[in-house]
Amino acid sequence: xxxxxxxxxxxxxxxxxxxxxxxxxxxxxxxxxxxxxxxxxxxxxxxxxxxxxxxxxxxxxxxxxxxxxxxxxxxxxxxxxxxxxxxxxxxxxxxxxxxxxxxxxxxxxxxxxxxxxxxxxxxxxxxxxxxxxxxxxxxxxxxxxxxxxxxxxxxxxxxxxxxxxxxxxxxxxxxxxxxxxxxxxxxxxxxxxxxxxxxxxxxxxxxxxxxxxxxxxxxxxxxxxxxxxxxxxxxxxxxxxxxxxxxxxxxxxxxxxxxxxxxxxxxxxxxxxxxxxxxxxxxxxxxxxxxxxxxxxxxxxxxxxxxxxxxxxxxxxxxxxxxxxxxxxxxxxxxxxxxxxxxxxxxxxxxxxxxxxxxxxxxxxxxxxxxxxxxxxxxxxxxxxxxxxxxxxxxxxxxxxxxxxxxxxxxxxx
Amino acid sequence: xxxxxxxxxxxxxxxxxxxxxxxxxxxxxxxxxxxxxxxxxxxxxxxxxxxxxxxxxxxxxxxxxxxxxxxxxxxxxxxxxxxxxxxxxxxxxxxxxxxxxxxxxxxxxxxxxxxxxxxxxxxxxxxxxxxxxxxxxxxxxxxxxxxxxxxxxxxxxxxxxxxxxxxxxxxxxxxxxxxxxxxxxxxxxxxxxxxxxxxxxxxxxxxxxxxxxxxxxxxxxxxxxxxxxxxxxxxxxxxxxxxxxxxxxxxxxxxxxxxxxxxxxxxxxxxxxxxxxxxxxxxxxxxxxxxxxxxxxxxxxxxxxxxxxxxxxxxxxxxxxxxxxxxxxxxxxxxxxxxxxxxxxxxxxxxxxxxxxxxxxxxxxxxxxxxxxxxxxxxxxxxxxxxxxxxxxxxxx
Numbered sequence: 001x002x003x004x005x006x007x008x009x010x011x012x013x014x015x016x017x018x019x020x021x022x023x024x025x026x027x028x029x030x031x032x033x034x035x036x037x038x039x040x041x042x043x044x045x046x047x048x049x050x051x052x053x054x055x056x057x058x059x060x061x062x063x064x065x066x067x068x069x070x071x072x073x074x075x076x077x078x079x080x081x082x083x084x085x086x087x088x089x090x091x092x093x094x095x096x097x098x099x100x101x102x103x104x105x106x107x108x109x110x111x112x113x114x115x116x117x118x119x120x121x122x123x124x125x126x127x128x129x130x131x132x133x134x135x136x137x138x139x140x141x142x143x144x145x146x147x148x149x150x151x152x153x154x155x156x157x158x159x160x161x162x163x164x165x166x167x168x169x170x171x172x173x174x175x176x177x178x179x180x181x182x183x184x185x186x187x188x189x190x191x192x193x194x195x196x197x198x199x200x201x202x203x204x205x206x207x208x209x210x211x212x213x214x215x216x217x218x219x220x221x222x223x224x225x226x227x228x229x230x231x232x233x234x235x236x237x238x239x240x241x242x243x244x245x246x247x248x249x250x251x252x253x254x255x256x257x258x259x260x261x262x263x264x265x266x267x268x269x270x271x272x273x274x275x276x277x278x279x280x281x282x283x284x285x286x287x288x289x290x291x292x293x294x295x296x297x298x299x300x301x302x303x304x305x306x307x308x309x310x311x312x313x314x315x316x317x318x319x320x321x322x323x324x325x326x327x328x329x330x331x332x333x334x335x336x337x338x339x340x341x342x343x344x345x346x347x348x349x350x351x352x353x354x355x356x357x358x359x360x361x362x363x364x365x366x367x368x369x370x371x372x373x374x375x376x377x378x379x380x381x382x383x384x385x386x387x388x389x390x391x392x393x394x395x396x397x398x399x400x401x402x403x404x405x406x407x408x409x410x411x412x413x414x
Numbered sequence: 415x416x417x418x419x420x421x422x423x424x425x426x427x428x429x430x431x432x433x434x435x436x437x438x439x440x441x442x443x444x445x446x447x448x449x450x451x452x453x454x455x456x457x458x459x460x461x462x463x464x465x466x467x468x469x470x471x472x473x474x475x476x477x478x479x480x481x482x483x484x485x486x487x488x489x490x491x492x493x494x495x496x497x498x499x500x501x502x503x504x505x506x507x508x509x510x511x512x513x514x515x516x517x518x519x520x521x522x523x524x525x526x527x528x529x530x531x532x533x534x535x536x537x538x539x540x541x542x543x544x545x546x547x548x549x550x551x552x553x554x555x556x557x558x559x560x561x562x563x564x565x566x567x568x569x570x571x572x573x574x575x576x577x578x579x580x581x582x583x584x585x586x587x588x589x590x591x592x593x594x595x596x597x598x599x600x601x602x603x604x605x606x607x608x609x610x611x612x613x614x615x616x617x618x619x620x621x622x623x624x625x626x627x628x629x630x631x632x633x634x635x636x637x638x639x640x641x642x643x644x645x646x647x648x649x650x651x652x653x654x655x656x657x658x659x660x661x662x663x664x665x666x667x668x669x670x671x672x673x674x675x676x677x678x679x680x681x682x683x684x685x686x687x688x689x690x691x692x693x694x695x696x697x698x699x700x701x702x703x704x705x706x707x708x709x710x711x712x713x714x715x716x717x718x719x720x721x722x723x724x725x726x727x728x729x730x731x732x733x734x735x736x737x738x739x740x741x742x743x744x745x746x747x748x749x750x751x752x753x754x755x756x757x758x759x760x761x762x763x764x765x766x767x768x769x770x771x772x773x774x775x776x777x778x779x780x781x782x783x784x785x786x787x788x789x790x791x792x793x794x795x796x797x798x799x800x801x802x803x804x805x806x807x808x809x810x811x
Contacts, residue, residue, distance in 0.1 A: 018794060019710065022703060022706060026700075026703050029699070033696075104651075106651070106652045109647065109648050109649060110648065111648045175666065176655055176656075176659050176666075176667065206666075207663060207664055207666065208664045210476065297436065297700045298700060298703065300432055300704075301432070301700060301703040301704045301707055304429065304432070304711065305703070305706070305710070307707075308707060308710040308711040311711070311714060311715070
């Protein structure tokens with residue numbers, strides 16, 4: 001039975017090639033955009049290595065210092081993080097690291113820009129980077145301010161050449177100083193906010209100690225809890241610390257910050273006016289709402305198109321009804337036709353999005369980008385296509401089932 | 415004919431509502447994108463007021479936050495850095511600046527005028543600034559060593575600010591209106607224009623003030639900005655950075671070419687327009703899809719009516735004209751609604767920096783685009799309607 005439905009479907013769709021083409025175009029384009037958006041969000045928020053412990057870690061990435069006459073907000077500084085985050089009793093490990101800064105090196109007269117990140121020793125224990133050579137620097141290196149560096153493969157190829165052998169032990173010059181390479185890691189995409197970088201050096205290797213007393217901007221911290229259940233305890237202890245810590249600048253009296261997941265931080269920055277409450281539920285709802293609205297327009301248009309397609313076949317439907325076909329059979333046939341069309345459109349959209357993502361990876365638009373069209377995204381895509389297909393087929397099928405055979409045979413479509 | 419078609423359209427209002435909504439939404443988006451492009455284009459035509467080719471800037475970061483940077487020794491450190499950089503071969507002139515063009519930073523002050531306040535953008539600069547940025551004055555003179563130790567502060571205005579403060583009178587030598595507690599400033603020169611934000615940004619009232627002598631409680635400039643000989647390469651960059659590090663190793667230095675910053679500024683400004691354009695394209699596609707669907711419905715349902723017209727003597731061209739007119743009637747409500755909404759902006763002066771020219775251009779483009787699209791969409795269904803053979807269609811009765 002299904003084979004007959006499909007054969008009829010194909011013939012019907014080929015009868016009006018132009019409209020079939022534009023339906024397919026609309027479906028595949030919409031699904032292309034939805035798949036791209038999902039892949040993007042996935043590459044930023046989903047837990048991929050080196051963030052293997054994302055489910056039991058929290059980030060401190062924002063700080064607000066406010067007083068009666070002035071307030072300042074932005075990224076936290078090393079001084080604040082050292083005082084308020086480092087000694088948290090309920091945490092298993094804490095790491096403080098800087099934002100990635102662009103640093104310039106001169107190689108044989110060429111100017112090379114790399115993203116330089118300053119981290120402590122704990123960074124390498126919380127994030128599990130894939131070391132192709134050597135090993136990370138340690139907390140002792142940070143304390144002593146040793147000029148050592150971990151670099152990624154792209155940096156190794158850029159500075160020493162792709163086939164020049166191991167880079168461990170060689171030295172490179174960046175931001176005017178010379179560092180000795182102790183380890184080489186695999187490239188991490190720029191969409192991974194915490195681990196991304198080209199060159200990592202110890203925080204203590206800076207030319208002066210001014211950062212230690214700076215409370216505003218440039219750094220962030222990641223807190224690893226012993227287990228998922230301990231996360232609320234860590235957050236509570238952190239909030240307690242904020243209330244009781246003395247602020248060095250007498251102009252400010254209150255500290256506002258949060259230890260939370262990346263998604264919560266983004267929702268706080270985008271949606272919360274007061275920076276003391278993250279709203280992940282609201283952000284998730286907004287994202288889903290936007291996606292649904294985005295898909296609603298093509299769906300409604302397709303409903304119209306499908307209505308025309310089916311009412312054009314009024315005489316055929318009248319004949320079948322007169323011969324005793326039940327409404328259910330006809331509705332079933334039509335829904336199968338529609339789902340078939342939508343799945344073809346969905347497959348096209350899937351192929352197109354794979355091509356587009358491959359093109360983005362090949363170009364240098366997003367450094368070290370690596371998009372995975374994994375099973376999760378595939379499942380979402382198929383579900384969306386099915387949803388699309390059924391939704392845009394239901395109303396026309398219902399209209400068609402109400403056709404009176406006599407009127408239909410005569411050619412009327414009411 | 416029109417009244418008859420209106421009646422037909424009203425009878426089918428349910429299927430037309432979706433098209434009207436889509437036309438309205440895409441009209442708004444196309445209008446916003448077209449107006450933004452027009453706005454940026456009209457800004458780009460104005461004079462910039464300075465020449466930043468072959469100008470580089472080095473940011474000197476001592477790693478200390480705002481408060482700890484105050485102190486007279488920091489001023490002399492910066493002065494020394496500027497002098498040393500100027501001495502590097504290949505550097506023509508150097509100056510210490512608080513900000514550089516093409517960055518998103520604005521310093522605004524308010525000057526009292528006729529009972530209210532004027533918001534004025536300002537920048538504190540030193541005597542070498544005009545040479546580094548090749549600033550041409552139309553009246554008066556730039557700052558110089560003769561201004562050292564004066565009791566009043568010399569300032570240079572752009573022509574727009576001079577007009578706003580002094581009208582047609584000669585502004586040279588006049589004191590600026592000042593707030594309570596401010597020192598006295600006097601105008602020594604006028605420039606035609608100075609648009610520090612960049613070519614694509616709106617023109618402002620601009621005030622250039624001579625840097626105050628080193629005072630406790632203020633911070634010195636953070637950037638050493640310099641003009642180099644044309645075609646200078648990375649070896650000069652290295653030489654400059656090496657000299658600065660030798661003079662003061664406690665700071666970190668970041669050298670950027672203003673040309674690169676300009677390219678970044680253009681990218682940042684034009685990227686939202688690109689995104690807006692993509693959204694507009696998507697919405698226009700939806701309009702096309704919706705229209706095609708609705709028109710197909712119309713034609714298949716009304717084969718007998720169209721066939722009747724043909725047999726009564728209407729030509730194929732008449733039928734086509736009817737379909738096209740119906741399409742225009744369907745899109746016009748959306749366009750009218752959109753126009754009504756959009757016309758409020760210049761009428762109520764909702765966005766003062768947006769000039770009438772940009773809005774009119776945007777409106778014209780949006781209206782033109784929608785009508786062009788809908789006409790193209792009507793072609794295929796109109797052709798389908800033309801091909802209805804009266805004998806075939808009227809036979810089924």
